Amino acid sequence: MNVENTQSQMRKGILEYCILSILDKKEAYPSEILERLDLAQLKVVEGTIYPLLTRLKNMKLLDYRWAESTSGPPRKYYTITEDGKAFLSELERTWTELQLAVSHITTL
Amino acid sequence: MNKTVSIHLQGIPFIFEEQAFDRLNSYLQQLKLVLQKEEGSDEILQDIELRMVELLQQQLTPFKQVVELSMIEQIIGKLGKPEDFTDESTGTNETSAVTDEPIEKRLFRDGDRAMIGGVCAGVAAYSNIDVVIIRAIYIFTFLTFGIGFLLYIVLWAIIPMAKTSSDKLRMKGQHVNIENMKSELGDAANRIKKGAKELKSNSGIQSSISGILRIISVIIGIWALLFGTGIFVFAIVFFFVNPDIIPAQLNGRFMSFQDFGGLLFESTSHESYFYLGIALISIAVVAQSYLFGIRLITQYKATYLKVLIAIFGVTLVVGVILVSLGGVQIGRSMAIYGEVEKEIATIPGLELNIEKKSIESQLIDGFKIKSNGDEGVITIKNGRVYLQGIELVYSQSSDSLFHIKQINDSQGRTHESALKKARNIRCAYEFQDNRMLLETMYSFPTSDKFRDQNVKFMIAVPSGGKIFYEKLQVYPSFIEESDSTTETYQHGYISNDGEYSKW
Numbered sequence: 001m002n003v004e005n006t007q008s009q010m011r012k013g014i015l016e017y018c019i020l021s022i023l024d025k026k027e028a029y030p031s032e033i034l035e036r037l038d039l040a041q042l043k044v045v046e047g048t049i050y051p052l053l054t055r056l057k058n059m060k061l062l063d064y065r066w067a068e069s070t071s072g073p074p075r076k077y078y079t080i081t082e083d084g085k086a087f088l089s090e091l092e093r094t095w096t097e098l099q100l101a102v103s104h105i106t107t108l
Numbered sequence: 109m110n111k112t113v114s115i116h117l118q119g120i121p122f123i124f125e126e127q128a129f130d131r132l133n134s135y136l137q138q139l140k141l142v143l144q145k146e147e148g149s150d151e152i153l154q155d156i157e158l159r160m161v162e163l164l165q166q167q168l169t170p171f172k173q174v175v176e177l178s179m180i181e182q183i184i185g186k187l188g189k190p191e192d193f194t195d196e197s198t199g200t201n202e203t204s205a206v207t208d209e210p211i212e213k214r215l216f217r218d219g220d221r222a223m224i225g226g227v228c229a230g231v232a233a234y235s236n237i238d239v240v241i242i243r244a245i246y247i248f249t250f251l252t253f254g255i256g257f258l259l260y261i262v263l264w265a266i267i268p269m270a271k272t273s274s275d276k277l278r279m280k281g282q283h284v285n286i287e288n289m290k291s292e293l294g295d296a297a298n299r300i301k302k303g304a305k306e307l308k309s310n311s312g313i314q315s316s317i318s319g320i321l322r323i324i325s326v327i328i329g330i331w332a333l334l335f336g337t338g339i340f341v342f343a344i345v346f347f348f349v350n351p352d353i354i355p356a357q358l359n360g361r362f363m364s365f366q367d368f369g370g371l372l373f374e375s376t377s378h379e380s381y382f383y384l385g386i387a388l389i390s391i392a393v394v395a396q397s398y399l400f401g402i403r404l405i406t407q408y409k410a411t412y413l414k415v416l417i418a419i420f421g422v423t424l425v426v427g428v429i430l431v432s433l434g435g436v437q438i439g440r441s442m443a444i445y446g447e448v449e450k451e452i453a454t455i456p457g458l459e460l461n462i463e464k465k466s467i468e469s470q471l472i473d474g475f476k477i478k479s480n481g482d483e484g485v486i487t488i489k490n491g492r493v494y495l496q497g498i499e500l501v502y503s504q505s506s507d508s509l510f511h512i513k514q515i516n517d518s519q520g521r522t523h524e525s526a527l528k529k530a531r532n533i534r535c536a537y538e539f540q541d542n543r544m545l546l547e548t549m550y551s552f553p554t555s556d557k558f559r560d561q562n563v564k565f566m567i568a569v570p571s572g573g574k575i576f577y578e579k580l581q582v583y584p585s586f587i588e589e590s591d592s593t594t595e596t597y598q599h600g601y602i603s604n605d606g607e608y609s610k611w
Contacts, residue, residue, distance in 0.1 A: 030155055030158070030159060031159060031162055045187070045188030045189075045192040046159070046186055046187045046188055047139075047156070047187045047188030047189075047190075047192045047193040048188065048192055048193065050152045050155045050156050050159075050193070051143065051146050051152050051193055053152075053155065054146070054147070054148045054151050054152045054155070055146075055147070055148075057148075057151075058147055058148055071165065072120065072161055072162055072165050073118045073119060073120050073158055073161045073162075075158075076155065076158065
């Protein structure tokens with residue numbers, strides 16, 4: 001177990017939360033999501049988000065629609081569902097708790 | 109200058125450098141493999157391909173329209189290694205855990221090694237048996253019962269073709285992991301290269317012809333094996349079982365081949381040469397058939413096979429020589445023809461009634477015995493061979509009497525022996541007034557052997573005289589097709605069942 005692996009595991013763990021948060025604000029297609037993550041300096045291997053999106057969609061937390069694009073293939077715009085919103089608020093609560101707990105432990 | 113490949117990803121056309129295409133193709137295959145356990149893997153792949161289209165479009169400009177290997181490497185670097193795609197994976201520990209799982213082998217058709225539809229190759233991969241043996245068994249069932257054909261069509265229809273590398277690995281029961289994938293993809297690359305080479309040397313058609321020739325040679329090989337087996341079984345039956353199957357009666361039972369042989373050969377030494385020859389021929393033919401069949405089926409060529417072929421070739425020649433010696437002996441002992449005749453009766457009057465004589469006339473419980481218990485054409489009883497069928501020949505008498513002569517003929521090594529054998533022939537008859545009671549069989553001693561012994565009766569008929577056989581007029585019996593109304597059949601033949609035929 002090296003440090004990179006641990007880092008990537010940590011990122012993976014919060015990736016779901018981040019994606020749902022991004023989509024909670026605005027529908028987006030995968031490249032946009034990646035752009036947002038990149039802007040936020042959250043380094044993820046692109047490949048990880050595709051299985052994740054499909055899994056969230058299969059869990060009915062996300063939905064999608066196809067939209068024509070002027071510059072390439074049609075885009076798959078993901079939107080958050082009501083279930084997804086409920087799920088997200090649960091995650092938010094957990095995240096806040098974790099953040100508090102972690103900062104409490106690390107700054108002690 | 110580089111070769112390019114034209115493809116489309118999610119409906120968007122691209123021109124790829126050949127190497128770039130190979131790299132992308134193998135990457136997508138690996139992804140498919142890694143993602144296959146994931147629910148909705150097709151969807152994920154679609155998403156990934158869409159992303160690739162985007163990334164490629166970002167890189168291409170009007171001045172750079174061809175996708176190069178470096179671009180693909182860059183995109184792959186961005187998307188991540190195939191292992192990264194499974195978000196559940198926690199590192200190396202799990203990979204090894206996956207490897208320990210029992211592999212679920214699946215039956216696929218193997219298009220890479222296919223001759224027709226890849227069914228046999230697939231079954232071979234599944235069962236881990238050499239494909240040639242599977243094909244041999246298949247062709248055997250096809251040739252013997254024809255069910256092989258139907259079975260093949262059904263299997264062709266229901267077994268899926270192994271399309272992806274992961275299918276091919278599962279077909280062989282190998283673990284689907286990245287290492288095996290690489291080797292499988294390497295195999296595929298080699299096959300493609302080989303195929304390309306063959307195409308370049310313009311032998312693509314030749315290779316398909318050689319495929320057909322291969323099938324034909326396997327079929328011929330199977331026939332050779334079947335033929336060899338048939339001869340082997342026949343030889344075993346002939347020499348060791350020696351069943352009584354010849355429909356000739358020997359002291360109340362059927363004759364065997366060897367009983368029959370004993371009635372042909374004059375000396376036992378000739379007979380043993382003959383059998384030794386048959387044995388050598390059988391061994392040689394069986395061995396040669398097997399060698400030939402095995403060589404055709406397996407394409408196996410070794411020097412010792414050639415030595416064996418030569419040895420059994422010599423065996424065959426020796427066998428043929430011995431059998432020919434036996435044949436020549438029989439031929440020589442039948443070389444000379446001998447005929448004897450004897451006047452046996454002179455009958456006055458204008459009518460002669462020939463009747464079939466029943467052999468037994470004794471009564472049992474008031475019943476007269478009609479059958480003689482002899483079903484075969486040849487019967488051997490009390491040291492004599494009984495043959496069926498008597499010939500009758502009619503001619504004009506020089507006076508007013510019927511003159512009946514018995515003529516016996518036989519073959520022999522010398523004229524004396526032929527005449528002696530002819531004199532040994534016996535035929536039972538009896539005369540009562542103008543009735544001639546005739547047995548339909550004649551006999552000679554078994555020690556005389558079969559030398560084409562025959563019996564006929566010459567009957568000279570006075571003018572206006574008539575002959576009846578079993579109340580049926582047989583002479584004169586005018587030939588209907590003839591132009592002349594007076595032309596009559598001159599010959600009659602009474603067969604073993606008492607049937608009369610004329611010519």
